Amino acid sequence: MKIVVCIKQVPATNEAKIDPETKRIIREGLNSILNPFDTYAIEEGVRIREKFGGEVIAISMGPEKAIEVLREALSLGVDKAILLSDKEFAGSDTWATSYALAKAIEKIGDVDLVICGKQAIDGDTAQVGPGIAAHLGWVQATYVMKVEDIQDGSIKVRRMREDGYDICEMNFPAVITVLKDINTPRIPSLKRRLAARQAQIPVWKPADIGADTDKIGLDGSPTRVVKTAPPPAKKNVAKRIEGTPKECAEALVRELRMRSII
Amino acid sequence: MLHHIKNKVYHIEILPPKQDSQKLEADLELFAQKYNRVMESGYCACITDNAMGHLSFQGTEMIEELGLEVRPEQVMIHLNTFHTLEDLHNILDTCKSKGIKYLLVVSGDGSERLPKLQPSDVGAEGKVESVTSVELLKYIESKYPGTFTMGVAFNPYEPPEHEFEKLKRKLDAGASFIITQPIIEKNKIVDELLEKYPDIPVIVEAWMSRKLHLLSEAVGYEIPENTQYDPIETLKSIHKLYPQCGVYLALLGFKTQYHLIKDIWV
Amino acid sequence: MILTSVTDRSKYSNVWVVAEFLSDKIQPVTYELVGAARKLADKRSSKVWVVAMGSGISQQVGSLFAYGADKVIVVDDSRLSGFIDELEADVLARLIGKYNPEIVLYAATARGRALAPRVAVITNCGLTADCTGLDIDPENGDLLQTRPAFGGNIMATIRSSNHRPQMATVRPRVMRALEPDPDRTGEVIHETVEMSDMLKIKRIIDVFHSDETTVNLGDAEIIISGGRGMKGPEGFELLRKFAAKVGGAVGASRAAVDAGWIPYSHQVGQTGQTVQTKVYIACGISGQIQHLVGMQSCDFIIAIDKNPDTPMMQLADIAIVGDVFEIIPEIMNELSKM
Ligand SMILES: Cc1cc2nc3c(=O)[nH]c(=O)nc-3n(C[C@H](O)[C@H](O)[C@H](O)COP(=O)(O)OP(=O)(O)OC[C@H]3O[C@@H](n4cnc5c(N)ncnc54)[C@H](O)[C@@H]3O)c2cc1C
Ligand SMILES: Cc1cc2nc3c(=O)[nH]c(=O)nc-3n(C[C@H](O)[C@H](O)[C@H](O)COP(=O)(O)OP(=O)(O)OC[C@H]3O[C@@H](n4cnc5c(N)ncnc54)[C@H](O)[C@@H]3O)c2cc1C
Numbered sequence: 001m002k003i004v005v006c007i008k009q010v011p012a013t014n015e016a017k018i019d020p021e022t023k024r025i026i027r028e029g030l031n032s033i034l035n036p037f038d039t040y041a042i043e044e045g046v047r048i049r050e051k052f053g054g055e056v057i058a059i060s061m062g063p064e065k066a067i068e069v070l071r072e073a074l075s076l077g078v079d080k081a082i083l084l085s086d087k088e089f090a091g092s093d094t095w096a097t098s099y100a101l102a103k104a105i106e107k108i109g110d111v112d113l114v115i116c117g118k119q120a121i122d123g124d125t126a127q128v129g130p131g132i133a134a135h136l137g138w139v140q141a142t143y144v145m146k147v148e149d150i151q152d153g154s155i156k157v158r159r160m161r162e163d164g165y166d167i168c169e170m171n172f173p174a175v176i177t178v179l180k181d182i183n184t185p186r187i188p189s190l191k192r193r194l195a196a197r198q199a200q201i202p203v204w205k206p207a208d209i210g211a212d213t214d215k216i217g218l219d220g221s222p223t224r225v226v227k228t229a230p231p232p233a234k235k236n237v238a239k240r241i242e243g244t245p246k247e248c249a250e251a252l253v254r255e256l257r258m259r260s261i262i
Numbered sequence: 263m264l265h266h267i268k269n270k271v272y273h274i275e276i277l278p279p280k281q282d283s284q285k286l287e288a289d290l291e292l293f294a295q296k297y298n299r300v301m302e303s304g305y306c307a308c309i310t311d312n313a314m315g316h317l318s319f320q321g322t323e324m325i326e327e328l329g330l331e332v333r334p335e336q337v338m339i340h341l342n343t344f345h346t347l348e349d350l351h352n353i354l355d356t357c358k359s360k361g362i363k364y365l366l367v368v369s370g371d372g373s374e375r376l377p378k379l380q381p382s383d384v385g386a387e388g389k390v391e392s393v394t395s396v397e398l399l400k401y402i403e404s405k406y407p408g409t410f411t412m413g414v415a416f417n418p419y420e421p422p423e424h425e426f427e428k429l430k431r432k433l434d435a436g437a438s439f440i441i442t443q444p445i446i447e448k449n450k451i452v453d454e455l456l457e458k459y460p461d462i463p464v465i466v467e468a469w470m471s472r473k474l475h476l477l478s479e480a481v482g483y484e485i486p487e488n489t490q491y492d493p494i495e496t497l498k499s500i501h502k503l504y505p506q507c508g509v510y511l512a513l514l515g516f517k518t519q520y521h522l523i524k525d526i527w528v
Numbered sequence: 529m530i531l532t533s534v535t536d537r538s539k540y541s542n543v544w545v546v547a548e549f550l551s552d553k554i555q556p557v558t559y560e561l562v563g564a565a566r567k568l569a570d571k572r573s574s575k576v577w578v579v580a581m582g583s584g585i586s587q588q589v590g591s592l593f594a595y596g597a598d599k600v601i602v603v604d605d606s607r608l609s610g611f612i613d614e615l616e617a618d619v620l621a622r623l624i625g626k627y628n629p630e631i632v633l634y635a636a637t638a639r640g641r642a643l644a645p646r647v648a649v650i651t652n653c654g655l656t657a658d659c660t661g662l663d664i665d666p667e668n669g670d671l672l673q674t675r676p677a678f679g680g681n682i683m684a685t686i687r688s689s690n691h692r693p694q695m696a697t698v699r700p701r702v703m704r705a706l707e708p709d710p711d712r713t714g715e716v717i718h719e720t721v722e723m724s725d726m727l728k729i730k731r732i733i734d735v736f737h738s739d740e741t742t743v744n745l746g747d748a749e750i751i752i753s754g755g756r757g758m759k760g761p762e763g764f765e766l767l768r769k770f771a772a773k774v775g776g777a778v779g780a781s782r783a784a785v786d787a788g789w790i791p792y793s794h795q796v797g798q799t800g801q802t803v804q805t806k807v808y809i810a811c812g813i814s815g816q817i818q819h820l821v822g823m824q825s826c827d828f829i830i831a832i833d834k835n836p837d838t839p840m841m842q843l844a845d846i847a848i849v850g851d852v853f854e855i856i857p858e859i860m861n862e863l864s865k866m
Contacts, residue, residue: 095649130641143642156733163738165736166734193281229683230681232683239845240836241847248858249858374801378791393792396788
């Protein structure tokens, strides 16, 4: 089995600010972390390898600093890590991001399974995983809460639905995106951490993966963020309810109904 | 533990480096220096377990990786309920093989990233919904009978009836000494504790940082702000107020304070 | 498609909604999307089309006209029962190529969020996720899509000026359905599935339905949270019933978790989960800062406590003074009357 895990570096707090001029995230002063959902993707990849053999490769597209999350992935047990980094990639939306990642996966070659997190906590779109599958023309399963089985070139997964879940079986090569329910990620040991700090991580540019520069970066992105603003302020209408339990309950339910909460 | 108190052995907290440290090698070096200094002074090094839910390395792997010397009377490992069963056994097995005997068993601080022991892991399914220090104590005693001397935490800032009730369960589960949350003056609840359990060694925690607001954050309840807070003077007064108790030093400054504590406990 | 000239733009018209089906039943979010599409279409003097894909669904599409649709494309095929992403994406991409809509809206559900990005890549279109606001530039037909990002901490407005159609997903209960007009009618078009060999490489083996309340606090819209004031595991039993009644999840303070009354996975706060639900009901939780940091950005906070002066009661939008064991059963009574 050859598995690729896609991971993203994201700002640590969800209080990130946007530059009013460039409309870009002001990354200075923010700690960067591995997208929390991607920890589960890494763990699942490593578990599959532990059970079925093969290798797990982590890839990330981002600034040079994103090498940190690849080191994290190495300390969590992946075998290899590759960074896609170049100014041509900057400003990619989900279409362009998934295109670049798909090109890198093609370049790696002979990949059976791609695992993504459910979504990134900054962009919050959950679009990159299915986007990669579409660019590659592979099958996909999103919101995977359990890998049930892997056998003779196929994978059986449990997918979340709004009203429960289904069991879906598909042939390799395939892309899955995983929920937090899927596993409990391990904590890296000191030994692995120290080794990951020394690892050599190759950096690939658009030319290395044969990416068409019209399809990456800001210019290759069909969507454009044209404005950002703080969310509408919450108005505080503090209200105290006192009385008999019945009166309190009636008053509350009335309030909830007035606000169409129930 | 009683002899620690009789022999005036300070318990000195040391935090292992965080998992996301940018300068890990330097942090490891510093940890080793602090640890060795505590050993040389004859004090007891207390190594925390993911304090405040921050992902950090384990005391046991630090000792192994850095090849630190273990003097059984001088090392205490904190152990909380945020582990996989496999990791828990790794830690306990290492403690056993290294001759570490003192454990401070706590429920501990979690985080989204930390795994949590499940009732079924420790044979408590159907008895509790969530594994606390009580279940962990029982489990360790059942799997490693007689191997460890286990202590528990006591928080004098929580509602006392709950805290005393919980303490009783912890003692029934096998705990044999108590470490309190930091106190900075005479404390009614600690007095009550000493009265209730005159025969159990109690170690009070002294707050060695000047920043009292951090203390409020660490115990969960607001502590009146006192701008004049002087940790060394407070430590002296704690010795006077509680001569029958041992003392645990939190956030001790190794550069600025360590040399000052030498002759305080008389 | 990428637009190369201004005249390209005029080839595209009408607002499409991809109907949301679950177990071949049409879902209310579809009507909400039709309501939103109607407003956009009216501004451009264009039409609202709905694409309905499923198995045995033809009888259900009539209601779509009542809610504002002008035309419905029905793709009724037994292979579309259950969700095969690739099959639906293939059908949609083909229909989009055939009819050239200006805008396509999807539900931001598990299905819609898997389907839409696939179609967007195949058709070379931009896609904006989880829009909370949709408007249109009447001049050039650009869709102005507003969405939260960074966990709701900013609102971004997104355009996709050089590509058509423009695609967006919208979460359930964000838009409003119009009052249905039973006299409205429209045209039905039938289309077919063409991809034939798909099921050889992907199959749905089984579907399980569960009514269990979501344990996952992150996905809930309402959280009923309990603290030390709930007194024991039985108190949390009461909260579970309450939560089941309003379709919410159960949360807890650390005091309750540390007492062993409820699993840690339910803990809210600094050393537990951070939640941002529409409604948070705190029952017997005093509201120490370590708890508040995990829930203070919820939209609407209700506190029940016998002590009127706790930090939680100060923070709450509605503070009810009294005993949880008397008040909660009464609230459930009231809710049953609805
Ligand atoms: C405020 C704001 C709003 C935005 N809205 C949109 C929008 O509506 N539509 C749109 O097309 N773009 C949008 N973008 C751009 C989008 O954030 C970027 O394209 C981003 O690189 C990928 O999208 P995401 O963060 O939503 O990731 P998601 O699609 O949520 O990520 C899912 C998974 O894909 C993988 N993945 C994602 N990014 C990478 C990466 N760089 N390297 C490796 N793996 C990765 C990870 O496994 C991750 O868990 C927006 C950006 C901002 C700042
Ligand atoms: C490092 C650290 C991290 C922490 N992280 C968290 C965290 O992530 N989450 C968290 O919650 N806490 C956390 N805490 C603990 C926090 O400080 C408080 O101890 C805890 O939140 C208190 O829980 P509580 O409100 O349920 O209990 P209490 O403070 O005891 O409040 C109980 C409330 O119930 C009311 N009450 C009692 N009986 C009734 C009744 N019959 N009817 C109505 N009301 C009643 C009382 O008036 C009181 O207001 C943390 C603490 C520390 C030190």
